[in-house]
Amino acid sequence: MPKQGRSLETRSRILEAAARVFAAHGYGKGTTNRIAEEAGISVGSLYQYFPNKDAILVELSRAHIHDGEALIAARFADTDLPADLEGRVRVFVEAAVANHIDMPRLHAVLFEQAPWSPELVAELRAFEDRTITAAESLLAADPSVRVTDLRVAATFVVGTIEALTHRFIVSEPARLAVPAFVEEMVAMVSRYLTGGA
Amino acid sequence: MPKQGRSLETRSRILEAAARVFAAHGYGKGTTNRIAEEAGISVGSLYQYFPNKDAILVELSRAHIHDGEALIAARFADTDLPADLEGRVRVFVEAAVANHIDMPRLHAVLFEQAPWSPELVAELRAFEDRTITAAESLLAADPSVRVTDLRVAATFVVGTIEALTHRFIVSEPARLAVPAFVEEMVAMVSRYLTGGA
């Protein structure tokens, strides 16, 4: 497996081609031949860069997780993070949307059709756990938050944002427009956290 | 395609076997040979009852949709339906959980791996639309509901209950215990609908 220069570039080309092919044809019909063709190389060459089809897919999933983590980390570190709860919730909902809006069909394939190895599941899980813990500390520091169990609330909120982003953004056809979705999400989650009426 | 007596029984046996096989092995590895074996017949016989593998799967999906609709309809028709909003939300959350709790892995396969024909997608969609409309009329009749757009709220609530049930009940391993999940769901949705603090 080459590690530098032109080789890395070819590797990227394959990954980008694979993203387009999986998005267009799904996992099953996203064949290695098609990917190679889309990348402008032959199957034989493709197999010089990846040991098998699944390795390509794993790399795409890993990249998605990594992007998500970077996006969230940037928000947490932001010194301009709004002070009020609703504003903060909005920031994270918008981050979740941003992480899925560009290639929704690819994400659908990655999360709903592709086979996930135990290792990859563990990686996703670890990312979620870090996010939940970070969310928990944000909630703990906010006096307007009124819930009985911070950990449960953080778990529920993080899961809700992710699941509903998939439901309303990734899956087609759209049932709600993006701005409407964000508004309802922010309203629901912040009302939940502040204890309701 | 036989329509009576022992034939129908065999048909049911195949469907039940298929449910177990898909739940255990997923869509791809849930082969027709395995299904036949599990049903105690041969592949040849299986193909006398179903034209192809996907027809079996479609039948399972259709049954799930049908069960869901029956469950919801029963709740709507129930004269003992609680009068207060929170009580009503709880009833429907519990119905959604009940419709997924028995064979979670099968549902995961049905909704995340199996290929859905346009017709089947349309059927699911129609069911959802009927549910949204019914929910909308319930919300309209309730004075404690304070939302700007009833249709949007109904769409959002129905989608939320379904998506989060999948997220927290169907997918493994469980991140929250079932009772905790129901409590948080009821709290979040009813606070959302009553307009929050």
Place this chain on the structure above:
DNA sequence: GTCTATACTGGGATAGAC
């Protein structure tokens, strides 16, 4: 009506030439 044995196909992966 049910079986066994097999034909057929798609697609992942590799051999070997250049």
Place this chain on the structure above:
DNA sequence: GTCTATCCCAGTATAGAC
């Protein structure tokens, strides 16, 4: 390092015997 041609297998579906 890249190509083409091909191997090979898994799995759907069918033929034909009983």
